[in-house]
Amino acid sequence: MRDLRGSGRLRRTLIGVLLGTALLTGCAEKQEANDTLPSTSASPTTEALPELGPADFPVPDEARTKDAAGAEAFLRYWIDLINRQRTVPAGQPLRDLGPDCNDCWRIANNYDEALAAGRRYDGGKLTLNDVTEPQFTGDEASINFGVRQEAVVMVDAAGTPVDSGLPTQPNLSSGVTLVWSEADISWLVVSMTLG
Incomplete structure (x- = not known):
């Protein structure tokens, strides 16, 4: 009777050597380039968004998408813009981004009148406490x-108060309606209520 166990080991060893040789030979052989590889020329880039907002405080790209994330990002930018313009004070950027918003124009006019009178606002910073999911109706959010x-x-x-001012308001119930502008590729404020 013949012992076949030894020949099985030999066969597995030979198969392993042959496979290893085939794999190594395949790596060493010259291969032709694939005709379906992508072109090395530069791919077309997205056209830059038109400038919008103050030159040193433009509307960010994430606030210029026609979706819920873009609408919320625009609201956050808008609140930051109100805070910024109050310290300047200057109202034109608020008019530019809220061309049909009465309250935006009222705030902008207050800022311009303060500047013309040589006055400024001390305090008044706005901070968002909570924001609900935007609700859409056509091009409005x-x-x-x-x-x-x-x-x-x-x-x-001189920094001397000229009015009695307003105390801190911890949570003013507020809202904004935005409209999508295809021309600006951005949201614009249609109406706003603070408190």
């Missing part, structure tokens, strides 16, 4: 939110 407004007082050039 409505967002309800709570906002904290720090105490604010109007002061003259």
Whole structure:
């Protein structure tokens, strides 16, 4: 009787050597380039968005998408813009981004009148407390939110208060309606209520 166990080991060893040789030979052989590889030429880039907002504080790209994330990002930018323009004070950027918004124009006019009178606002920073999911109707997005407004007082050039001001408001129930502008590739404010 013959012992076949030894020949099985030999066979597995030979198969392993042959497979290893085939794999190594395949790596060493010259291969032709694939005709279906992508072109090395530069791919077309997305056209840059038109400038919108103050040159040193433009509307960010993430606020310029026609979806819920873009609408919320625009609201966050808008609140930051109101805070920024109050410290300048200057209202034109608020008019530019809220061309049909009465309250936006009212705030913008207040800022311009303060500047013309040599006055400024001390305090008044707005901070979003919570933001609901935007609700869409066609090209409009409505967002309800709570906002904290720090105490604010109007002061003259010397820093002397010229009015009694307003105390801190911890959570003003607020809302904004935005409309998508194809021309600007951005949201614009149609209406806004703070408190």
